[in-house]
Amino acid sequence: MREAEQPHGAAEPTTASVPPTLADVAALAGVSRQTVSNALNNPALLRADTLERVRSAIAELGYSPNRAARNLRTRASRLIGLRLTAVVDETANPTTDRFVHSLVQASREAGYHVLLFDGDDPDDPASGYDALVRSTAVDAFVVTDTFRGNPQAAHLEASGVPFVAFGRPWKPAALHPWVDVDGGAGVAAATRHLVERRHTRIAWVGWRAQSHLGEDRRDGWARTLRERGLPVEGLAARGDDTPASGYAAASALLDSAAPTAFVCASDTLAAGVLDLLRDRGLGAGRDVAVVGFDDSPFAQLLPGGLTSVRQPLEDVAVHLVAQLGELLARRAPYGTGTLLEPRLVVRGSTLTR
């Protein structure tokens, strides 16, 4: 019986120890536990003076409702699960950091926290998700890699797990809300920018045709050139998302089609193009223009700067969380999609001409 050695004053700001409960607050305020709960969740129900008394008791004790108890009762965790995609080649993904940050902020404003996890088993589409759902550890997921038609989203949809996707659906009839960035529009803006700067032979350095994401961006380039009556044929290359691939593509294109500008599907490819220009003694921006995609730190730090398409990730996060809120509230708003426009950030690599 020696465990209950309470300090002198129960109401003083004790360091950690045992956190106060609803009952403690109720006792201090001279009301029932229920009234304290109402003060928290339905303040409108209380009379003004009662509410005030309860609130000062809460403040005095430094009370916060126990999350586990609340979660157990309400069958919700107010947690959003986000699966981190694997780090490729020890290189940080330029968008991940910004996106995660934006999501955390948007979630907080909606009263949610973000729970991070990664898949134990890359072969299993359910990996990570299922356990989290069955154990009611998270209320919903944000899925980030649907564009490549991955099986995870399909699996989630089949299991009836609430989720919203950053990326357009992998099939027309998808039933989940999504938010995406109109990469084609971004690349189109970049291409127009080059046309305005008097470029007529504008090349595309992109990814293999399997990538929806890459085809979307490529379309923005091709579409704009056709609109302006400029040549498209023989001015496009495809490859992996590596500097080496960009390097090789630029080398081949320069020899075969003599473009004066390169639009790239990523900053990584642009880095390879820049590398080749350097090796050929060509000045980026001066002799040949280069545009990247993602506005990564690389684009920002490159001497002279790399013109690049910047995704509005902050807005993406806000929309995702908003859709998640609706999804969790009612069962309704299936089939909603939002397409956001990126913005071209102009720097030295397209300027000095």
Next chain:
Amino acid sequence: MREAEQPHGAAEPTTASVPPTLADVAALAGVSRQTVSNALNNPALLRADTLERVRSAIAELGYSPNRAARNLRTRASRLIGLRLTAVVDETANPTTDRFVHSLVQASREAGYHVLLFDGDDPDDPASGYDALVRSTAVDAFVVTDTFRGNPQAAHLEASGVPFVAFGRPWKPAALHPWVDVDGGAGVAAATRHLVERRHTRIAWVGWRAQSHLGEDRRDGWARTLRERGLPVEGLAARGDDTPASGYAAASALLDSAAPTAFVCASDTLAAGVLDLLRDRGLGAGRDVAVVGFDDSPFAQLLPGGLTSVRQPLEDVAVHLVAQLGELLARRAPYGTGTLLEPRLVVRGSTLTR
């Protein structure tokens, strides 16, 4: 009363609906609830055949223990809180992404998940932390910005909240476990690398003296030069962590001290130095060597590559989680610290000479 329209078989893999509970498993396996709990938490207590029966019942139902209930009972959440530091200037922090990823992975292996949050109020050191602790939403924190002597760590220590720090303590007598990277050793390795490549006038481009982190790195440079009997005086500059600052520093140093190599406190500063070299018509690696710090995507993508010091963030995360585990298990291992050595990644910016 029309809500309880149960499907025919209770044991079939229903989509979402109501997840099975311990009681369902117990019923199916023909044992008590407690036995199922033991099967999960103390399998050694069960007889082999009972265990087998329980396990197959668990598998059949697709059962996962309800997190909220377990958390309520055990007074633990198996969640580690990580506060994301603010995004500066819309630029991603090169280390954040890698570190977060490493932490998620290390945590998973220890049976924890990572909960992300950001401070609502930057002026309040308790911001975010306190609420999460009082509501028992997380078991512990990983604090990442202790090095600059921030008040958060001091506050956490005072409140008795379990946490481990990525960064050395801000005062000698700190009581919390920490893990840090020996930046001085990394810069020393970089400096030795330059000495071996016959450089004798090696400059330092760093941060203001207030930064412990910066002084630690700077020491690695100064120490090495003195060991080798090379000049230190007049070869160092300090400024903000921006390319502009690196540009200005390099410009001034080049005029006043004619160094043939620059060691920088960050890749960001190195970017500025490279920018200046380009403007002066000097080739990085060819005429003047440059070393950065962080091995950011910029360093990896820069044409030719930027030699840079890479922090072992994966190891940092593993050590942090290990210390957290001990801290949470017993109350003992206060005062432990681990210092890890970074690794120099050599690229073109120090090679062609």
Next chain:
DNA sequence: TTGAAAGCGCTAACAC
């Protein structure tokens, strides 16, 4: 407007 009772799903003690 406020209070009393019940129970969410789990595990720590203890009895069998």
Next chain:
DNA sequence: GTGTTAGCGCTTTCAA
């Protein structure tokens, strides 16, 4: 080795 009892802290009926 297995079952019984109790209760973690909260919110949702319902009654006063």
